[in-house]
Amino acid sequence: xxxxxxxxxxxxxxxxxxAVEDVTMTIAPKSVTAFIGPSGCGKSTxxxxxxxxxxxxxxxxxxxxxxxxxxxxxxxxxxPVRVRRQVGMVFQRPNPFPTMSIKENVLAxxxxxxxxxxxxxxxxxxxxxxxxxxxxxxxxxxMNLPGSGLSGGQQQRLCIARAIAMEPEVLxxxxxxxxxxxxxxxxxxxxxxxLKEKYTIVIVTHxxxxxxxxxxxxxxxxxxxTGAPGRLIxxxxxxxxxxxxxxxxxxxxxxxxxx
Amino acid sequence: xxxxxxxxxxxxLTSGRLPRATIPVFLVAASLLGFALAVLFAGxxxxxxxxxxxxxxxxAIEVAARIVEGSRQAADRRASNLIVGAFALALxxxxxxxxxxxxxxxxxxxxxxxxxxxxxxVGPGGGALHAITxxxxxxxxxxxxxxxxxxxxxxxxxxxxxxxxxxxxITFFVDVMTGVPSIVAGLFAxxxxxxxxxxxxGFGLSGSVALSVLMIPVVVRSSEELLRLVPxxxxxxxxxxxxxxxxxxxxxxxxxxxxxxxxxxxxxxxRVIGETxxxxxxxxxxxxxxxxxxxxxxxxxxxxxxxxxxxxGVDVQVYLDRAWAGALTLxxxxxxxxxxxxxxxxxxxxxxxx
Numbered sequence: 001x002x003x004x005x006x007x008x009x010x011x012x013x014x015x016x017x018x019a020v021e022d023v024t025m026t027i028a029p030k031s032v033t034a035f036i037g038p039s040g041c042g043k044s045t046x047x048x049x050x051x052x053x054x055x056x057x058x059x060x061x062x063x064x065x066x067x068x069x070x071x072x073x074x075x076x077x078x079x080p081v082r083v084r085r086q087v088g089m090v091f092q093r094p095n096p097f098p099t100m101s102i103k104e105n106v107l108a109x110x111x112x113x114x115x116x117x118x119x120x121x122x123x124x125x126x127x128x129x130x131x132x133x134x135x136x137x138x139x140x141x142x143m144n145l146p147g148s149g150l151s152g153g154q155q156q157r158l159c160i161a162r163a164i165a166m167e168p169e170v171l172x173x174x175x176x177x178x179x180x181x182x183x184x185x186x187x188x189x190x191x192x193x194x195l196k197e198k199y200t201i202v203i204v205t206h207x208x209x210x211x212x213x214x215x216x217x218x219x220x221x222x223x224x225x226t227g228a229p230g231r232l233i234x235x236x237x238x239x240x241x242x243x244x245x246x247x248x249x250x251x252x253x254x255x256x257x258x259x
Numbered sequence: 260x261x262x263x264x265x266x267x268x269x270x271x272l273t274s275g276r277l278p279r280a281t282i283p284v285f286l287v288a289a290s291l292l293g294f295a296l297a298v299l300f301a302g303x304x305x306x307x308x309x310x311x312x313x314x315x316x317x318x319a320i321e322v323a324a325r326i327v328e329g330s331r332q333a334a335d336r337r338a339s340n341l342i343v344g345a346f347a348l349a350l351x352x353x354x355x356x357x358x359x360x361x362x363x364x365x366x367x368x369x370x371x372x373x374x375x376x377x378x379x380x381v382g383p384g385g386g387a388l389h390a391i392t393x394x395x396x397x398x399x400x401x402x403x404x405x406x407x408x409x410x411x412x413x414x415x416x417x418x419x420x421x422x423x424x425x426x427x428x429i430t431f432f433v434d435v436m437t438g439v440p441s442i443v444a445g446l447f448a449x450x451x452x453x454x455x456x457x458x459x460x461g462f463g464l465s466g467s468v469a470l471s472v473l474m475i476p477v478v479v480r481s482s483e484e485l486l487r488l489v490p491x492x493x494x495x496x497x498x499x500x501x502x503x504x505x506x507x508x509x510x511x512x513x514x515x516x517x518x519x520x521x522x523x524x525x526x527x528x529x530r531v532i533g534e535t536x537x538x539x540x541x542x543x544x545x546x547x548x549x550x551x552x553x554x555x556x557x558x559x560x561x562x563x564x565x566x567x568x569x570x571x572g573v574d575v576q577v578y579l580d581r582a583w584a585g586a587l588t589l590x591x592x593x594x595x596x597x598x599x600x601x602x603x604x605x606x607x608x609x610x611x612x613x
Contacts, residue, residue: 082501084500097497112497
């Protein structure tokens, strides 16, 4: 269910501007990896290259290799649509489909791809995904109401349920809690701890405590200055990064001296 | 000490307010005065009386508000009064047209009118059934041509064309098409059909083509704007689920925008359903029923109204009554379309959950 990601010499460009430079790292399966760093350091851009979502932005392109259990995402003939079916994504702001009910939102990946499935199997899948996202108890009696009627935290968990209903190998989360209150954040952090039993999870966060709480591995990104590309400064076990980082800049960032 | 005591003086946050009765009292007084002036100097001209009353009211409120409430409140009242005045001015033609059409159209708004054509009718009697069905046929066919073309063009512009030269060219030509005079559209359709099938006296589909020329740019522009309003986050959410682009557009983007697109289409239909000149040229003129879009002239309501008024028979009033009834019918058709459009739009509108 869960795959290893190996990134080698990855460069990301927006047109001629190099946004991310020479990233090489390995993301272990069944673990939570957190990307931290100041705004604009390219961590979200880098996250998007892990399921080719950066291609939605005009002019964005990638050099280098991203191997998903040995298979290069940027190899010739690779279909980005197939990549995204294996590598799901949750965004900063909850974005349930406004025309769909809660149930339809959870099953969006199935329905939108016109995948045939008996309706009993669909019900089962919806329940399974919602239970996985810790939302089932709250919505089981209003599955046919619009998803946009839920609270922000519930909407975000609905989006997580929508992503895990596709049974991806990897789940990417781009600041999933930055628009949420502390209680919803806690709910989603607990959820991450459960989800890492089955999935490889990569999360971008601005919240250092969150990185310390949920992640097994932390990667620190930084930029030399405005207009310079973002670089991976250091990555390692979260305990080590937060207690005894190798690089001075990491320590400065974590202790709040800049950024 | 004095400055401090001033700053702390009670009533710093309050200011004078005009009593509630001021507005109705001023309104009545200004109306009476305006009417009196109009009677004295212009023989009781009602339009002049209304204008005078409005100006007097503006001045009176301005002066009173300045004295009692201060200049900021006076500016607020002045702006609100000007806006209300502009709104009333805009409503006058609408009310006037509606009133004329209803009061003069009711004379022939009867069963005969909706069950008879003008075949073999000279003088009183007859109806507009041939023109009503013709209008529905011609406009329906025009919509059937324009909506797919316009919607697909809008999808290309909004979803695929960003920054491409072809998209810029299409946008430019659509803008040019918006400004094409309707008679030119009629002549274009007539010439086109003459090239294809040879000389003809006009037929329904030819009229539809003429209307499409006018309708397509409206559909393209309104649909494009609405597609652009769909948040990018929804597209990204769909892509992230491994949904291909074409399915994202048909299953996520279009349903989110559909209620607005329907409103745009209805507006486009309303824009062309009253066109007279292109239909006179392209669809022709007849007194008989014709339910075949592909052959023989087809009557339409605007042409019917124009003809009844322009070429009346001996008993002029009979023809004028028929013309007004036609106008009223046309207004009712457009209103009905709007109503249907709104119902459909509400049916499809994104659910808010409240």
